[in-house]
Each structure stands twice: as C-alpha cells, then as structure tokens.
Amino acid sequence: MHILDIFERDRTTFSFEFFPPKTDSASAELFTTIAKLQELKPSFVSVTYGAGGSTRERTHDLICRIQQETKLTAISHLTCVCHTLPEMTAILDRYAESGIENILALGGDVPKNLPNYDRNRDAFQYADGLVGFIRSRTNTRDARGFGIGVAGFPEGHPSTPNRLQEMDYLKRKVDAGADYICTQLFFDNRDFYDFRERCELAGVKVPILAGIMPVTSKAGMIRMAELAAGARFPAKLLRAVERCGDDEEAVARVGVHWATEQCLDLLEHRVRGIHFYTLNRSDATRRIYENLGAKDSVTLGSLAG
Secondary structure (H helix, E strand, C coil), rough: CCCCHHHCCCEEEEEEEEECCCCCHHHHHHHHHHHHHHHHCCCCCECCCCCHHHHHHHHHHHHHHHHCCCCCCCECCCCCHHHHHHHHHHHHHHHHHHHHCEEEECCCCCCCCCCCHHHHHHCCHHHHHHHHHHHHCCCCCCCCCCCCCEECCCCCCCCCCCHHHHHHHHHHHCCCCCCCCEEEEECCCHHHHHHHHHHHCCCCCEEEEEEEEECCCCCHHHHHHHHHCCCCCCCCCHHHHHHCCHHHHHHHHHHHHHHHHHHHCCCHCCCEEEEEECCCCHHHHHHHHHHHHCCCCHHHHHCCC
16 A cells, blocks of 8 residues: 555554564564564554665565565665665566555665775665655556655764754655655654654654664663664663663563553654564564553554544
C-alpha cells in the first residue's frame, strides 16, 4: 500500500524496523518473526540497508519476500552511499517490478570496510538529491510514483552541529518530494516535541513519525549510542538501569516501561505515528503493546483519540 493511503487510513501509524541478517538461516528466522507480527496489524514494516553488496542484496530479497508472502506493507531503505546512477535505476526498477511502493531515502554512511571510499563516485551526495530522483521515477504501478520517507533527528543531526542549518537541509528533502519524516530514536519526548515545533516553523508540514527503541540490556544501550551517534539517555533512565545491577531481565523491564510511558505521552500529544526500532526482536514491542492495553495497532490507534 502506498504510504499516502496508509496515512489516509490510519489516524496514528505504528510500524516496525528490522535490519537484514548476514546469513541465509538468520534471514529465514527473521522472516518468520516478521510474519508473526502480522497479528499486531502494523501500518508497515521497514528493512534497513547497508551499502555493502551482500547486505544490499539481503535487503532486496527480504523486502520482496515480505511483499510477496505476507499481507504487510514493506518499505525499503535506500542510501546515497556506494551507488552510481545506473545502480540506483536498477534498484528502483526491481522494486517497481516487485510491487514495492515505498522507499525511505537516506544519505547513509560509508561502510567500515571501505574507509577510503571516494564519495565523488556516488550519484548523489545528499538525501535531497536521492529524493528528487526517486520522485522523478514514473515506472511504478501507482501514478503517484513511490512513496518517499526521509530521516529526522530530534537530538540533532550528528554531522550538522548548526541546528538552524539542519532544518534547512530537512526542508530541502521535503521540498524535493518526501511524503513523511521518520525520526531517529530518542528517550526524552521533549526533544521530539521541540523538533516537531521547529519543523512547523520551517514550513515542514508532512507527517512526522516518532522513532522508539526500547532498552533491553546495558550492552544494548551502548549499541544504541553508536547507532544514534550519541543518543541522549536521561539521568532518570540511567539511574533506573543502574539499580538493576547485573539483572538483565530487570533492565529489559525498565526499558519496556520507559518506552511504554514514552508512547502513552506521544499518543496524548497526538503523534502522527510511532516507529519501533526492533533490533530484529519483537518481544519488547509486544510487551509495550500489552502495557498500552492494545492487541494490535488498530486498537492502539484508537488510544490517540
């Protein structure tokens, strides 16, 4: 389903993000996990994208399998890094032929195994160029072309310390044709509300989805900080985690509780959507749904009033 139709249908969207495994067996296991999530009736699921060849292909294969073998709407990530124009064209053609209707367009990071990679070889240096290219594509089953999402950063983009300039860059992506914004993870809702207000001041009027990643372990917190390029953990959350000591189950309970409170507050403030970063595990997301008193995203959406 095209993302614009999803926003028309769902007053509040709920979605899950996964990353492509490195082996065939892990990929098969992940597909089973994703397929089971159909009972939660998410608005859509997305799969991240690495610039490396094997990861790139696993994203393509997983997205196409979700599209063909489940009732879920699958959104693929696509990055500027390590892509020539012919490669971009081939990727989008494949998705169009497979019935994939939506893309999350990102700048991307150079793979760690290619430290000396020359970005001048890439067709696009920044996400706004990629958005414009995707928007120009007309060989899809929908006359509107692909639905396009872009990233937003409530705590600030790691490579753009000038917060005023950061909003200019975001608006360029929206003006180039983006249909919605999905934010990086955050742990203090005040950061999200401030970001949403700054978007409004900048004239950015597309739906903004809040990115939520439950803490499930202390090691996971370190990994989150790496993924989010310095995610800000509120002192209250850190104290709660420290009180758990070496009890990882207790840490997970704290993380799920914190994320549940975030979601409740976001729903009270009429968030347009909540996007769960699952790290390929659905148990924490299911527990959040249970804590919110909902069996699926349809009933959960009614909580938004």
